[in-house]
Each structure stands twice: as structure tokens, then as C-alpha cells.
Amino acid sequence: MYVKIIIDQDAKALDKVFEYVVPADMDISIGMRVYVPFGKRILQGFVVDLTENCEYDQSKLKKIISKIEDFSAIKPEMLDLMQFMAKRNHLKLASILRLFLPAEMREGKVKELFETIYHLKDGFNDDLPKNAKKQIEIINYLRENNGHGSSSELAKFGYGAINTLAKKGVIEKEKREIKRTPFVLSAESKRVTLNASQSHAVETMVEDKTYLLHGVTGSGKTEVYMHIIENVLSQGKNAIMLVPEISLTPQIMSNFKARFGDLVALLHSGLSAGERFDEWKRIFSGEARIAIGARSAIFAPVENVGVIIIDEEHEQSYISESNPRFDTHDVAEFRARYNHCPLILGSATPSIESYERAKQGLYTLVELPVRANGKELPQIQIVDMMSELRAGNSGIFSNQLLADLANVINNKKQAMIFINRRGYSSFLRCRDCGYIAKCVDCDVSLVYHREDNRLKCHYCGKQFKVLTHCPICGSENIKRGAVGTEQVVQKLQEIFPDVKILRMDNDTTSTKNAHQKILSEFKNTLPSILVGTQMIAKGHDFENVVLVGIVDADQSLYHADYRSTERTFQLITQVSGRAGRSENEGKVVLQTYSPRHYVYKFASNYDYKGFFRKEENIRQTSQFPPFTRILRVLFSDHDENYVRELLKMCYTEIEKLRDVYGEQIIYLDAMKSPIKRIQDKYRYQIMMRLKLDKADEIEDKVFSIVDGLAKTSVFFEINPQNLS
Numbered sequence: 001m002y003v004k005i006i007i008d009q010d011a012k013a014l015d016k017v018f019e020y021v022v023p024a025d026m027d028i029s030i031g032m033r034v035y036v037p038f039g040k041r042i043l044q045g046f047v048v049d050l051t052e053n054c055e056y057d058q059s060k061l062k063k064i065i066s067k068i069e070d071f072s073a074i075k076p077e078m079l080d081l082m083q084f085m086a087k088r089n090h091l092k093l094a095s096i097l098r099l100f101l102p103a104e105m106r107e108g109k110v111k112e113l114f115e116t117i118y119h120l121k122d123g124f125n126d127d128l129p130k131n132a133k134k135q136i137e138i139i140n141y142l143r144e145n146n147g148h149g150s151s152s153e154l155a156k157f158g159y160g161a162i163n164t165l166a167k168k169g170v171i172e173k174e175k176r177e178i179k180r181t182p183f184v185l186s187a188e189s190k191r192v193t194l195n196a197s198q199s200h201a202v203e204t205m206v207e208d209k210t211y212l213l214h215g216v217t218g219s220g221k222t223e224v225y226m227h228i229i230e231n232v233l234s235q236g237k238n239a240i241m242l243v244p245e246i247s248l249t250p251q252i253m254s255n256f257k258a259r260f261g262d263l264v265a266l267l268h269s270g271l272s273a274g275e276r277f278d279e280w281k282r283i284f285s286g287e288a289r290i291a292i293g294a295r296s297a298i299f300a301p302v303e304n305v306g307v308i309i310i311d312e313e314h315e316q317s318y319i320s321e322s323n324p325r326f327d328t329h330d331v332a333e334f335r336a337r338y339n340h341c342p343l344i345l346g347s348a349t350p351s352i353e354s355y356e357r358a359k360q361g362l363y364t365l366v367e368l369p370v371r372a373n374g375k376e377l378p379q380i381q382i383v384d385m386m387s388e389l390r391a392g393n394s395g396i397f398s399n400q401l402l403a404d405l406a407n408v409i410n411n412k413k414q415a416m417i418f419i420n421r422r423g424y425s426s427f428l429r430c431r432d433c434g435y436i437a438k439c440v441d442c443d444v445s446l447v448y449h450r451e452d453n454r455l456k457c458h459y460c461g462k463q464f465k466v467l468t469h470c471p472i473c474g475s476e477n478i479k480r481g482a483v484g485t486e487q488v489v490q491k492l493q494e495i496f497p498d499v500k501i502l503r504m505d506n507d508t509t510s511t512k513n514a515h516q517k518i519l520s521e522f523k524n525t526l527p528s529i530l531v532g533t534q535m536i537a538k539g540h541d542f543e544n545v546v547l548v549g550i551v552d553a554d555q556s557l558y559h560a561d562y563r564s565t566e567r568t569f570q571l572i573t574q575v576s577g578r579a580g581r582s583e584n585e586g587k588v589v590l591q592t593y594s595p596r597h598y599v600y601k602f603a604s605n606y607d608y609k610g611f612f613r614k615e616e617n618i619r620q621t622s623q624f625p626p627f628t629r630i631l632r633v634l635f636s637d638h639d640e641n642y643v644r645e646l647l648k649m650c651y652t653e654i655e656k657l658r659d660v661y662g663e664q665i666i667y668l669d670a671m672k673s674p675i676k677r678i679q680d681k682y683r684y685q686i687m688m689r690l691k692l693d694k695a696d697e698i699e700d701k702v703f704s705i706v707d708g709l710a711k712t713s714v715f716f717e718i719n720p721q722n723l724s
Contacts, residue, residue, distance in 0.1 A: 001021075001022040001028070001050060001051075001052065002019055002020065002021060002022065002050070002051050002052070002053070002054045002061070003019070003020050003021075003022055003028060003034075003047050003049065003050055003051070003064065004017045004018070004019055004047070004048050004049040004050075004051065005017065005018050005019070005020055005034065005036060005045035005046065005047055005048065005064075006018075006045060006046045006048055006093045006094055006097060007036070007038060007043055007044075007045050007094065008033075008043065008044040008045055008046065008094050008097070008098070008106065009043060009094055010092060010094055010095050010098075011092075012092065012711075014094070015092040015093055015094070016093075017048065017049075017093075018036075018038075018045070019054060019055065019056055019061055020036055020045075020061060020062055020063065020064050021058075021061050021062065021063045021064070022050075022063070022064055023063050023064060026064060026067070028047060028050065028064065028067070029047070029050070029072050030047055030048065030049060030050060030072060030076070030079070031046070031047060031048075031072030031073060031074035031075060031076065031078075031079065032046075032047045032067055032068075032069065032071070032072050032073065032074075033045070033046055033047075033067070033068040033069060033073050033074075034046075034047060034064045034065070034066065034067050034068060035064070035065040035066050035067075035068065036062065036064055036065060037062045037063075037065060042065060044068065044106070046074055046094075046097050047072075048079055048082075073100075073101060073105075073284075074097060074100055074101075075301055075303065077303070077335070077338055077339075078097075078100045078299070078301070080338065081096075081299075081331065081334055081335065081338075082096045082097060082100075084334050085324075085326060085330075085331065088326075088330055089324070089325060089326045089327075089330075089716065089718075090703045090716045091324045091325070091326070092324070095323065095324040096324060099296070099299050099324065100299050100301070101280075102273070102276045102277045102280050104273040104276070104277060105277055105280070109273060110273045110274055110276075110277045111277075112177050112278075112281075113177065113178045113180060113274060113278075114175050114176065114177050114178065115150050115151060115152065115175075115176055115178050116150065116151040116173050116174070116175060116176075117148060117149070117150050117151075117173065117174045117175075117176045118142070118148070118149050118150070118151070118154060118162065118166075118171045118172070118173050118174075119142075119147055119148055119171060119172050119173075119174065120139065120142040120143065120147040120148075120170070120171055121169065121170060121171065121172060124139070124170055126139075128170075132161070132164075134157045134158050134160075134161035135161045135164060135165055135170075137157050137161075138154055138157045138161055138162065138165060138171070139165075139170070141153075141154070141157070142171070151173075179278050179282070180272065180274040180275045180277075180278045181275065181278070181279075182253075182266045182271055182275045182279065183513050183516060184250070184253050184254050184257050184266070186254065186258075187254035187255055187257070187258040188258060189258040189259050190258075192220070192223050192372075194220070194223065194224070194227065195220070195370075195372060197219070197367070197368045197369065197370065198219075198220050198223060198224050198227075198368065198372070200366075201213060201215075201224045201366050201368060202224055202227045202228055202231070204364075204366050205228060205342050205344055205364075205366060206231075206342060207342060208336075208340045208341060208342065209342060209343075209363075209364055210333065210336070210342075210343045210344075210345065210357075210362070210363045210364070211342060211343070211344045211345065211363065211364045211365075211366055212313075212345050212347075212350055212354055212355065212357070212358045212363045212364070212365050212366065213344055213345065213346040213347070213366050213367075213368065214347065214348070214350055214355075214358075214365060214366070214367050214368070214608070215346065215347075215348060215367065215368030215369075216348050216368065216369060216370065216371060216377060216577070216606065217348045217371075217377070217573065217574065217576070217577020217578075218371040218372060218373065218375075218377075218541075218577055218580075218581050219348070219368035219369070219370065219371055219372055220368065220371075220372030221311065221346045221368065222252065222255065222311075223372070224346075224368070225241060225309050225311070225344070225346070226255070226256065226259055228307055228309075228342075228344070229241070229260070229290060229307065229309075230259075232306030232307045232341075233260075233263070233289060233290075233306075235306060236304070237304050237305065237306025237307075237341070238286075238289040238290065238291075238302045238303065238304055238305055238306060239289070239290045239291070239302075239305065239306055239307050239308070239309070240290075240291045240297060240298065240300055240302055240305060240307075240308045240309070240332075240335075241256075241290065241291070241292045241297075241308075241309040241311065242292075242293065242294065242295065242297055242298060242308075242309065242310045242311065242318070242328065242332075243292070243293070243294060243311050243312065243539065244294065244295075244311070244312045244315035244317045244318060244538070245294065245315075245317065245534075245535055245538070245539070246268050246269065246270045246294055246509075246515060247504065247509065247515045247519075247535040247536070247539075247540075248311075248312075248538065248539040248540070249266060249268055249270075249292065249293065249294070249515075250515055250516040250519055251519065251539065251540060251541065252292060252311075252539070253266050253292060256290065256292060260290055262287075262288070263288060263289045263290055264288060264290045264292060265279040265280075265282050265283045265288035265290065265291055265292070265300075266279055266292055266293055267279055267280065267283075267291060267292070267293035267294075267296060267297040267300055268293040268294045268296065268297065269294070269296070270512065270513075270515070272512065280300070280301065283300050283301055283302055284301040286303070289302075294317070295317060295318055295320065295328050298328050298331045298332055298335070299331070304339070305335060305336075305339040305341050306339070306341050307341055307342050307343075307344065308332050308335060308336050308341065308342075308343045308344070309344045309346065310328065310329065310332055310343075310344070310345050310346065311346050311347075311539070312346070312347055312538050312539065312574075313329070313345035313346060313347045313350065313351065313354060314347045314349055314350055314351040314354070314570055315538075316567075316721035316722070319720075319721040321717075321720075321721065321722055323713075323715060325715055325716070325717055327718070327719075329345075345363070348573055348574065348577060348608075349569065349570040349573045349574060349608060350608075351566070352566055352612065352615055352616065352619065352625075352626060353625060353626040353719075355612050356616065356626045357626070371581075373581070373582065373583075375580060375583075375585070376580075376585075377576070377577070377580075377586075377606050378548070378576055378577075378579040378580040378585070378586030378587050378588050379586075379587055379588065380572075380576055380588040380590055380603065380604040380606075381400065381587065381588065381589050381590065382590050382592060382595050382600055382604055383398040383400050383401070383589060383590065383591050383592070383595075384592065384593075384595045385398065385591050385592060385593050386593055395491070396483055396487070396488060396491055396551060397491070397495075397549075397551070397591075398589065398591050400589055401549045401589045401591065402495065404547050404549075404587060404589055405492075405495075405496070405529070405547065405549070406496075407547075408527060408546055408547045409496060409499055409527045411527075411546075412526045412527045413526065413527055413544050413545070413546045413547070413584065414522070414525075414526065414527060414528050414529070414530070414542060414544045414545045414546065414547075415527075415529045415530075415545065415546070415547040415548070415549065416529070416530045416531075416532070416536055416545055416547075416548050416549070416575070416578050416579070417488060417492070417529060417530070417531045417532075417548075417549045417551060418532065418533075418534075418536060418537060418548065418549065418550050418551065418571075418575045419483065419484065419485055419488055419531070419532075419533070419550075419551040419552055419555075420533050420534050420537075420552075420555055420556060420571065421482060421483070421484045421485065421533070421552070421555060422447070422458075422484050422485050422486070422505040422506055422507055422533055423447035423448060423449050423456065423458075423484035423485070423486055423507070424447075424448045424449055424450035424451075424480070424483075424484055424486040424487045424490075425447070425448040425480035425481050425482065425483065425484060425487065426445065426447055426448075426481040426482040426483075426484060427445035427446065427447065427448070427480075427481035427482075428446070428448055428455065428466070428467050428478055428479070428480060428481070429478070429479050429481065430470035430472065430473060430475050430477065430478060430479075431475070431477040431478070431479045432470065432473055432475040432477050433470060433472050433473040433475065435470050435471070435472045435473070437455055437464070437467055439457035439459065439460065439462055439464075440462070441457070441460050441462060441677065441678070441679055441680040442457055442459040442460050442462075442675065442677055442678045442679065442680075443675050443676040443677040443678070444457065444458070444459055444675055444678075445481075446464060447484065448466065448480060448481075449486060449507065450486055450487070450490070451486055451507075453466055454466065455467070459675070459678050459679070460678065460679045482552070482555075483551070483552070485503055485505045485507075485531050485532065485533060486503070486507075488531050488551060489501055489503045489531050492529060492531065496529070499527055499528065499529060500521075500525045500527075500528040500529070501528070501529045501530075501531065502518055502521060502522050502528065502529070502530050502531070503518075503530075503531050503532065504518050504519075504530060504531070504532035504533070504535050504536055505532055505533045505535060506533070506535075509535070515535075518530075519540070522542070523542055526544060534571060534575075536575070536578070537571055537574045537575040537578070538574040538575075538577075540578055541581055542578070542581070543581060543582035543583075543584070544582075544584065545578055545579055545580075545581065545586070546579060546580060546584045546585065546586055546587065547579060547586070547587050547588075547589070548575055548576055548578055548579045548586070548587075548588045548589070549588075549589045549591070550572060550575060550576075550588065550589070550590045550591060551591055552591065553568065553572060553590050553591060553592045553600070554568075554592050554593055554594055556568045556571060557594065557597065557599065561722075561723050562619070562622070562624045562625075563721070565599050565615065566615060568599050568603075569599050569602060569603050569608075569611050572590065572599075572600075572603040573603055573606060573608070575588075576588040576590075576603075576606075590603075590604070598614060599611070602614070623666050623689065624689070625719050627692070628666060628689050628690060628691055628692065628695075629689070629690045629692060629695040629718060629719060630687070630688070630689055630690075630718070630719050630720065631687075631688040631689075631690060631695075631698075631699055631702060631716070631717070631718060632685055632686070632687055632688075632715075632716070632717040632718075632720045632723070633650070633685060633686040633688075633702065633706055633714065633715075633716055634673065634683060634684075634685045634714065634715040634716075634717065635647050635650075635683070635684045635685065635710070635712065635713070635714055636678075636681045636682070636683050636712065636713045636714075636715070637681060637682060637712040637713065638680060638681055638682070639682075640682040642712065643682050643683075643684050643712060644682075644684060646709065646710060646711075646712060647670050647684040647685075647686065648670070649709050650686060650705060650706050650709055650710070651670040651686055653705045653709070654668065654686060654688075654702055654705055655668065657698060657701055657702070661694055661698055663691070664690060664691045664693060664694040664695075664698065665688060665689075665690060665691075665698065666689040666690065666691060667687065667688065667689035668686070668687070668688050668689075669686070669687055670684070670685070670686045670687075671684070671685060671687070672684055672685075673685050674723065681713075688702070699716075699718075702716075703716065
């Protein structure tokens with residue numbers, strides 16, 4: 001018997017299948033992980049096929065050394081998914097297979113955790129000598145605890161006494177696996193009566209197709225998801241549900257745990273290695289039937305999938321921007337087709353691409369047009385910050401926002417303040433010569449963090465001392481840049497010294513369970529203010545939040561990205577939806593220096609369809625997605641000369657495609673990336689905009705050209721979410 005194996009090494013030269021011999025005494029199945037000899041090394045590999053015949057010289061084939069596990073860690077569906085992703089995203093096979101397993105499991109750094117449990121045997125009649133005090137204490141302890149006790153509980157009595165009782169046959173031991181379970185906030189299981197729109201959605205989204213669930217904020221999409229999953233479970237099938245941010249999983253998880261108990265498993269990067277491994281195993285074994293988590297949960301080893309749900313489907317976090325690069329939507333569509341089940345994409349602000357597909361009939365549109373509680377969406381008041389400046393207010397907050405915050409505090413309610421920039425200030429600049437402090441390894445400005453009194457790079461994580469004078473001209477005239485969350489909290493604390501003000505961003509949520517702690521403290525503190533980045537903008541449901549302040553609505557508007565207006569509309573709508581979600585009426589104060597921009601007119605009226613028509617027209621006229629496709633080829637290497645020469649060679653060959661495809665290639669250019677260097681690697685790129693008719697064909701040609709020339713890191717991105 002022979003096997004075909006993919007070596008677990010992320011190297012271009014090894015990106016193919018190798019053949020090995022199966023030893024006569026070894027039972028091997030497809031999907032197993034094995035140790036194999038490779039040159040002078042012993043490497044791990046994935047078994048992807050079994051065959052009776054060999055394609056190579058049998059005398060040169062080596063034997064598998066051993067199995068890593070006694071089961072197939074990679075299921076058949078995932079092997080098919082591997083082939084799909086390799087073709088769709090032009091990824092190496094091993095790097096795809098790694099996505100399917102917990103990283104620590106692959107690296108051998110985590111395994112099952114066991115504990116010894118001792119049981120008091122029936123019929124024991126207290127015939128211990130009186131001086132065996134520790135043994136008697138153990139017996140008494142076991143009797144008080146239904147005859148059972150763990151080794152850790154009995155350790156206080158001494159292992160000598162435990163071993164003596166075991167030898168006498170008074171107690172017997174059992175090895176039992178301990179499940180490392182992620183912490184979940186407790187919640188009540190509430191049965192909610194669905195309104196007409198929700199009931200229609202549950203009854204509609206049952207077929208083997210893709211649905212776009214367009215529901216306003218607070219329309220009860222989560223309750224719809226839970227009803228659909230209940231129906232799926234009753235049919236003996238299982239479910240996958242994705243959320244865009246780890247910060248959303250505590251609230252979602254507590255609601256799902258309350259409804260479905262131990263049938264729910266959680267998968268995301270914030271878990272410990274042991275928790276992630278145990279949750280993965282519970283899903284793999286079928287013990288857990290609902291996988292919930294961020295992007296990586298789409299690879300959960302769920303079998304017999306009955307529904308896949310992507311909540312907040314418009315979020316860019318569903319696109320992987322690091323190697324291996326992929327779009328979660330593509331993977332979800334493949335898994336839904338494979339399992340013949342519905343794929344549900346939910347959002348109050350669907351992406352332009354998704355809504356266009358619904359308009360074309362490729363997706364089935366289902367709408368939840370009103371809030372579940374019957375209340376109106378909160379009023380959005382636009383404040384012109386230029387008028388505030390002219391009136392003498394040069395502070396962070398408008399007079400309107402401060403007045404509304406004071407009112408919230410007096411009424412013992414809650415407010416959320418949104419600013420999508422962490423740190424204290426976005427940069428430090430010398431006012432005399434213009435020097436800006438930048439990272440030594442990345443071509444980006446350093447962000448000032450007052451709490452640590454450090455300058456930090458948000459790309460590589462390096463930290464530096466704060467400037468006291470300019471290193472170029474020696475001037476002490478140092479100016480801080482745009483405001484971040486840290487400075488907003490400080491200013492609010494100065495204005496409202498007796499009010500609890502919490503901050504939620506990447507800096508305050510880096511430790512384990514930090515999200516849960518912040519959200520729990522905010523929920524249970526009245527009055528209080530939560531300041532945060534886009535972590536607070538979606539999904540959260542706090543009944544006492546009556547005010548949302550958007551400090552700098554323009555921040556995302558003027559990025560050099562065709563999606564900037566769309567993202568601004570989405571963020572405003574999503575964060576506005578946090579207010580007035582119960583009986584309390586909500587209000588939003590939106591601060592902007594561009595009050596007449598069309599995005600604010602549509603956002604203040606929650607007019608998604610109007611915004612979509614405007615944006616659709618702009619994209620169609622300017623030939624941007626979803627009416628075309630962008631292909632980005634990103635070259636990265638420590639040697640700038642090499643990466644520049646490679647770019648030139650590839651561009652010269654790709655440019656010849658113009659002769660074949662003509663107007664099908666709308667745009668083609670080679671350039672430095674907007675951020676030229678990250679982690680001391682120089683970055684150059686080729687950008688292409690293609691008509692949809694021949695896009696797949698042209699992509700394949702570009703892949704072949706680059707593969708034939710490149711010996712360095714090259715990444716391919718289709719319709720990239722971040723062009724920097």
C-alpha cells in the first residue's frame with residue numbers, strides 16, 4: 001500500500017504531493033498525520049490519498065515512520081476544501097491544511113489533560129487503625145463528597161496516605177479527561193415570541209441557497225439565527241456561526257450557551273491553547289454541534305452541516321490579510337454547497353457586493369425592516385465642528401455632545417463614545433522642521449500612548465521612548481496628531497470625575513477574558529461611559545445605553561480607498577444602533593467637519609437603499625467592484641533591490657497580456673505599496689483592474705507568470721479590503 005502525502009512545510013519547493021510506502025503492520029487512513037523521513041530530517045505530513053499502485057520507482061520510496069494520532073484529523077470535506085482554496089486563492093497546500101487544526105496541536109505543544117479521580121469502594125467498614133489519621137481524613141472527605149475526590153483535592157492529605165488506601169483496596173482510581181472550557185458570561189435563557197418579519201425569515205431561509213438577511217440594528221437577527229439553528233438541530237444536523245470580532249463572542253456565546261448548553265463550542269484566537277484544543281476536539285467528536293467564533297471558525301471540523309451563518313457579513317475582518325490570504329465568504333459558500341445547506345449572510349449594512357448579488361438574484365434577499373421592540377431607530381444629530389471652532393470651541397467634544405452626556409449621567413443611564421483610533425495621539429511631529437517619528441522597521445508613523453508613555457508601532461509592535469526634542473533639528477516644539485481613545489477617556493474623566501469611564505480597544509483587551517470583564521463592568525455600572533474603537537460599534541446590546549457619540553466621523557471617509565464611503569456609512573449605522581435598544585429612547589451625536597457630504601444625509605436617515613443606489617452608480621461609472629475585479633500581487637522581501645527587480649520582471653511579462661486581452665484589462669501598473677516597509681520587509685505591488693468576463697482566465701495567467709519567476713514571498717489578493 002502506498003500513500004500520497006503533503007509535507008507540513010510552508011515552502012514553495014515542497015508544495016506538491018510525495019509518495020511513501022505504508023509499513024505492513026500499520027493501519028493508515030486518509031486525513032491522518034504522520035511522521036516521514038525527508039532527506040536527512042523527519043517531518044510531519046498529511047495523508048491525502050491511498051493507492052495500490054506507485055507512480056515512481058518503488059525501490060526509492062521510503063516508509064512512513066509512525067502515526068501522530070490514531071485518527072484522521074483532516075476530514076474528507078476539508079481535503080476537498082483544500083483543493084478549492086488552492087485554486088481560488090493560489091495558496092500552498094500545507095498552509096491551507098494548517099488552517100484546519102489548532103496551531104499548538106500541529107506543533108505538539110498541547111494534548112488532552114487528565115486527572116486521577118479516587119472512588120471509595122462500597123462496603124468499607126472503618127477497619128483502619130486509629131493512628132492512621134490522614135487515611136481516616138481521606139475516607140471522611142470522600143464520604144462527604146458522594147464517595148469521590150480528585151487527586152488535586154486529596155493532595156492536602158498527603159500522597160502516602162492516598163497510595164496506602166489504594167494498596168489496601170479501600171479506594172480505587174480512575175483516569176478522567178478534564179475539559180478546559182472557555183469562560184462565558186452567564187445569561188438567562190429567554191424564549192422570545194418572534195414578530196411577523198422574524199417568523200417569515202425563519203420559515204424562508206431553509207433551502208440550499210445563499211440568503212442575505214438585511215435587518216436594521218435591533219431587529220432581532222440573533223433570535224432569528226437561534227430559531228433556525230434549533231430547527232437544524234431537530235433534523236439531526238449541525239451549525240456554524242461566525243461573528244466578526246472577538247469582542248462580540250462573549251455576548252453571543254452567553255446567549256447561545258443559555259439556549260443550547262454544552263452543544264455550543266467556541267473558537268477564536270483569544271482562547272488558551274488548551275481551551276482551543278478541547279473545543280476543537282468537542283466539535284470533531286460531535287459532542288458539540290454548534291461552532292461559534294470569528295473568521296477561523298469557518299474551518300471548524302463540523303460534519304453534516306445544516307446551516308452556516310455569517311453575522312455582520314460586511315465586515316472586512318472576514319478577509320484574511322496575512323498569509324494564507326482568503327475570503328471567509330468563499331470558504332462558507334464552498335462548505336454550504338458541499339453540505340447542501342443554507343448560507344445566511346446577516347447585516348444592517350450589507351456590503352455593496354452582497355446587495356448587488358441579491359439585486360441580481362444570485363442571493364435571496366430577506367428583510368427585517370423594524371426593530372424587534374417596535375421602537376424607532378435613534379435620532380442622529382449632525383454637529384458641524386467647523387461651526388464649533390468658529391464659536392471658540394477647539395476641544396474634542398461639541399457643546400451638544402457634552403450637554404447630552406451630562407443629561408445621561410444625571411438620569412443614571414449609559415453612553416458609548418466611538419472613535420476608531422486607539423492610543424493618545426496618532427503621531428508626534430516637529431513643528432519647526434516637519435519631522436514625524438516613524439518606526440525603524442515599518443514605513444508608518446508611531447502612535448503616542450500616554451498610559452505607557454511610549455511610542456508604539458501598530459504594525460510590528462515595536463516600542464520607543466517619547467520624543468522630548470526633534471532628532472533632526474533639536475527643536476522642543478513637538479506637536480501631537482489626531483486624538484485617540486486614550487485621550488478621549490482622559491478628557492471625559494476631567495469633565496466627569498465621578499463617573500465610571502471604560503475603554504475598549506486593542507490595548508485594553510490584549511489579556512485573556514478582557515473583553516468579558518470590560519463589557520460586564522459596563523453593563524453593571526450606572527451611570528457609565530464606554531469609549532472604544534469599532535469593537536463597540538456592532539452586536540452589543542445594552543438596555544441602558546441611550547446616547548452614542550461619534551467623535552470623528554470623517555476619519556474613515558478620506559482614505560485612498562474606493563470603499564471608504566461605504567465603510568463610513570456602515571460604521572455610523574452600526575454604532576448608532578447601540579442606542580435605544582430597550583424601552584429607553586436613543587440619540588446619536590455625530591461630529592463632522594464635512595456635514596454636507598452625501599454619506600451623512602443617507603446615514604442620518606438610515607437610508608441604506610438610497611446609499612446603495614448612489615454608491616452603485618459611482619462604482620459602475622468608475623469601473624470598480626462589484627462591476628470589475630481588482631487583483632493585487634504583493635511582493636515582499638528584506639532585500640529591496642531584489643524585490644524591485646522581481647517586480648520589473650513580472651510586470652514586463654504581465655504587461656504582454658494586454659496584447660491578448662485588450663480592454664478586458666482596465667488598469668495595470670507596478671508601484672511601491674502605500675506602506676513601503678513592514679517588519680523590515682520592503683513591499684512592492686502590481687495592481688490590476690479586470691472586467692469580469694475574463695477575470696478568472698487572466699488571473700490564472702498572472703499566477704503562472706509570477707510562479708515561474710518569484711523566489712520570495714508573493715501574495716495574491718482578489719478585491720483586497722486594505723490597499724495599504
